[in-house]
Amino acid sequence: MNNISILGNDCCGCTACEQICPKKCITFKENNEGFMYPVVDESVCVNCGACVKHCPVMTTPHSDGVQNVYASKYCDTQKAKESTSGGIFIPLAKSTLEKGGVVFGCAYDENLVARHIAVEKEADLHKLQGSKYVQSDLSGIYSRVKSELKGGRNVLFSGTGCQVAGLRSFLGKDFDNLITVDIVCHGVPSPKLFEKYLCYLGNKLGEPVKSYNFRSKKRHGWGLFYEVETDNIGKGGSGFDDPYYNAFLNCKTYREGCYNCRFANCDRQGDITLADFWGIEYINPSFYSENGVSLVLVNTDKGKRLWKSLENCIESVDSTVEQAVQMNKNLSSPSHRPECRDTIYDGFDGDFDSYVMQKLYVKPSLKRKLKSLVPVSLKGRIKHMLKK
Numbered sequence: 001m002n003n004i005s006i007l008g009n010d011c012c013g014c015t016a017c018e019q020i021c022p023k024k025c026i027t028f029k030e031n032n033e034g035f036m037y038p039v040v041d042e043s044v045c046v047n048c049g050a051c052v053k054h055c056p057v058m059t060t061p062h063s064d065g066v067q068n069v070y071a072s073k074y075c076d077t078q079k080a081k082e083s084t085s086g087g088i089f090i091p092l093a094k095s096t097l098e099k100g101g102v103v104f105g106c107a108y109d110e111n112l113v114a115r116h117i118a119v120e121k122e123a124d125l126h127k128l129q130g131s132k133y134v135q136s137d138l139s140g141i142y143s144r145v146k147s148e149l150k151g152g153r154n155v156l157f158s159g160t161g162c163q164v165a166g167l168r169s170f171l172g173k174d175f176d177n178l179i180t181v182d183i184v185c186h187g188v189p190s191p192k193l194f195e196k197y198l199c200y201l202g203n204k205l206g207e208p209v210k211s212y213n214f215r216s217k218k219r220h221g222w223g224l225f226y227e228v229e230t231d232n233i234g235k236g237g238s239g240f241d242d243p244y245y246n247a248f249l250n251c252k253t254y255r256e257g258c259y260n261c262r263f264a265n266c267d268r269q270g271d272i273t274l275a276d277f278w279g280i281e282y283i284n285p286s287f288y289s290e291n292g293v294s295l296v297l298v299n300t301d302k303g304k305r306l307w308k309s310l311e312n313c314i315e316s317v318d319s320t321v322e323q324a325v326q327m328n329k330n331l332s333s334p335s336h337r338p339e340c341r342d343t344i345y346d347g348f349d350g351d352f353d354s355y356v357m358q359k360l361y362v363k364p365s366l367k368r369k370l371k372s373l374v375p376v377s378l379k380g381r382i383k384h385m386l387k388k
Contacts, residue, residue, distance in 0.1 A: 014166030034192025086294030101154030161263030182270030187254030
């Protein structure tokens, strides 16, 4: 057999195989956990091997490694406040739009389903801001990116390491007019689980959920705080107090392949890598900001040129790979698979209220509650004092 069926649970769900197949005999279908996996119509497949050749997991594209590391903040503090960390994605994206280009990234649709979309106006960039802790739908996106590139347009594509690797594998070559931005990723939960959880929240609140922000800065500033809104109700708090979010933070609900991720290291797939610069309050307290601080890895000469062109709208200080890895463990290894992952999805298609209480809910400890109330800047000062 010379098709993608041999990959099994290691599949990352990028859909490169589906989009590259010359016979269109590969479709992605939902498994019993709500993750999408490729299914091959063997009656049409000619075993050409194109899907295997262009699979990022089976043939991980080569990377030259990290060239430069920075702690960074976007100078537009309001835009940074609306972003997950330091807001660096916005000037990167704007640089492409200003050249008449198009930016691809993850956004919620009208039903709060995470999908990759194309943005061509600065006014729409807000759709791509913020973390979505769920696997996004990439259907048809790689083909659209290729079409734009071949048409001569500048393109910026952002996504997880496997999604960027999937695009690179699909294209088969580099394009001068392409910039790729990958994020440091822990793993991705099931879209179906998130969909059912939003319905659960809506029932609890008495109104359908209109928005769910995993990294809201509205109440507590930069950190792991969520904000859920209906038409008339706003509710937020520590991610550790929300069952879905808590399960995510504790690595319980990820796609199976995430626990053996080929891209959880410093051999990055993007021209530029973005993450939260966790621990900046200890490493460089004066650079800390309640608006957030981004970790930026510049990995290629192309990324280096872009980064240099933005120096007037970005505040940054030099850092090191060692400091980056210290508080971003997925730069050195995949997330640990907990034993409960064996059964975490058992019953989620039944009585969901019972499922949440039995499988997802964890009563937060008093220590965790108190810790979540302490501002990050104060934690840094306390730790600094204890070291003296």
